[in-house]
Amino acid sequence: MLDISRNLPPLRQAKQLFNHFATTLQPTFGVLHIPSTNLLMERTYEGLLEGDAPSAENLMLLFSIFAGAALVWTPQLLVKLQSTREEAKTAFQAYARLALDILDHPSRLIQASTTSLVAIGTMAHLLMNTDGFPFKVHLLRHRCLLMSREMQIHRLDTAKSCKERRLKGCNMIDVEVQRRIWWNMVASDWLLSFHGSAFEGAYTFHPRHMNVNLPSNTDDEFITSTGIQQDHPLSVPTSMSAFIMRVKCAALCREVIDTLPSILLDSTEPDYDTILALDAKFQDHLNELPVYFKTDPTSIEQSREICKNRPTIAWQRISIHFAIHTRLCRLHRPYHLEGITNTKYAYSHQVCIRSAQTILELRRSMDEIGLEVGLKAGRFLTVMHHVCFAALILAxxxxxxxxxxxxxxxxxxVLAAYQTLEKSKQESNYLLEGIQKNLQTLMSTLHKNDHTIHNSHESVLPSSSCGQSHSVTVQPSSTTVMNGLVDGGGALINDINEEGWEQLWSEFVAVAPELDVPQWSSLLEDVDFNPPLNIF
Incomplete structure (x- = not known):
């Protein structure tokens, strides 16, 4: 492995990249044990000085970490590295490719180990947030699952395994990291099952097929090879608190999929009381969040000192609510339109609107808090996807x-949200195609219906199930505006300025009354189930 190790950055730069990953991406990922990983990096570089070839899994992990640091570069990091943003983007691609080449090389068999699992999981996390659940991400996740089963991690905390550890001894850092790896895979699987993608409605990990304790709610420095020195209740904030809350939210998503018939497999409508019961569980989850993860003014004030000592708590708080309100929107969306005219479903209409507005407000908060923790929401495709969905709900x-x-x-x-999405293209070239795809969803609808508007100056809102309708005045559309935004194939060809967004909104209001409820559902399904899929 000496040949590929020549691509490692100098030790000084490696330390800066590692520290940047630890303070930015690790709080959103939570799998690595930072002290032991830092030691692994130092020993790898010491071995290189002595002419020792590093292991493939160690190199893969280091390249994954360096790729992550380059992905979430900040101006401060670039100054330290005497680099540019273009060089940072190139470095991300290079380090990511090196990590993947090590994993895929036919003559370099990666051994099943905790280090290998962390490296694969890290790459999957990075690619998920750059390419929007590409095919490569799912291959990485599946490989992680197979390796975990080979290592019997799904039986990590059975009575037999615990007894063996007591008799034979073990490295408790490895055990705790394996718990993190396992629950990161499980949570991602369950969240994806109720996320809005081609994979919605099914999951891989069944709770009865595993016996793995949740990771300890403690900071890394209190986990040593001999044991876990502290394990706090969730009322005490640690570096793992957000990770555990993510798992709890994921468990709710799994329960939704277990309770409701899959929209891909069964057309039977669930009883509305079932929807309300699931909603109550999400509301209970919000109410039971630790005070430092709540967003009401009183809780934020009470947590001010905590956020001062742990700046990433504020970002994690936003991320937790982002995930919950996105799922609330999804849960109630089938009843949103009917709730406008049918009092039985009025609650679903209220929840959809309230949660969609909350998502957009949280997105704005991300910009302010992101400056403190070195993260930019515009670089994360999953954030963009949720914002687009919430904006469409309001529109x-x-x-x-x-x-x-x-x-x-x-x-x-709505206008502010789409302007934010447009600006996000400036943050990362990797997101360009995904952002354009979601923006074009609305534009293409306008383009396809343009001929209808030309022939109509007044239309009637399609009847709801209660037979009510509303008259809406429709102005003739501006063909020039549409031709400037969308070409014949529905492709985005120009950026949109503020005036363009106002004109686009006029087009939207003109076309919307022509769309009936099934067409609206189809529009939202296009956003839900067709996120950009690219092979890395």
Whole structure:
């Protein structure tokens, strides 16, 4: 492995990249044990000085970490490295490719180990946030699962395994990291099952097929090879608290999939009381969050000192609520439109609107807090996808209910959201295709319906299940505007300025009354189930 190790950065730069990963990406990932991983890096470099070839798994992990640091570069990091943003983007691609080449090389068999699992999991996490669940991510996750089973991690905390550890001894850092690896895979699987993708409605990990304790709620420095010195209740914030809350949210998503018939497999509508019961569980989850993860003003004030000592708590707090409110939108979306006219489903309409607005507000908060922790939300495709979905929910509601007292306020939120998505293209070239795909969803709908608007100056909102309708005045569309935004194939060809967004909104309001409920559902399904899929 000496040949590929020549691509490692100098030790000084390696330390800076490692520290940047530890303070930015690790709080959003939570799998690595930072002290022992730092020691692994130092020993790898010491071995190189002595002419020793590093192991393939050690190199793969280091390249994964360096790729992550390059992905979330900050101006401060670039100054330390005397580098540019273009060089950082190139470094991400190079380090990621090196890590993947090690994993895929036919003559370099990666041994099943905790280090290998962490390296594979790290690469999957990075690619998920750059390419939008590409095929490569799922291959990495599957390889991680197979290796975990080979190592019997799914039986990590059975009575037999615990007895063997007591009799034979073990490295408790490895045991704890294996718990993190396992639950990161499980949580990702369950969250994806109720996320809005081609994989929705099914999951891989069944709770009855595993016996693995949750990771300890403690900081890395209190986990040593001989044992775990502290394990706090969730009321005490640690570097693992957000990880554990992510698992709890994922468990709720799994329960939704178990309770509701899959929309891909069964057309039977669930009883609405079932939806309300699931909603109550999400609401209970919000209410039971530790005070430092709650977003009400009182809790934020009470947590001010905690966030001062642990700046990443504020970012984690936003991420937790982002995930929960996205799922609330998804849970109630099938009843959102009918809830406008049918009082039975009014609650679903209220929850959809409230959660969609919350998602957009959280996205704005990310920019401010991101400056403190070195993260930019515009670089994460999953964030962009949720924002696009929330904006469409609000846009749809305004178009169906234009006389609502807060319709103008919601319109402003929608315009701001799409302007944010447009600006996100400047943050990362990797997200360009994904952002354009979601922006084009709305534009293509306008383009396809353009001929209908030309022939109509007034239309009627399609009847709801209660037979009510509303008249809406439709102005002739601007063909020039549409031709400037979308070409014949629906491809985005120009960036949109503020005036362009206002014109696009006028087009949207004109077309929306022509869409019936099934067409709206189809539009949202396109956003839900067709996120950009690229092979890395």
């Amino acid at each position: 749809m509601d305004v178009s169906f209910n234009p006389s609502a007292p807060d319709a103008e306020h919601r319109k402003t939120k």
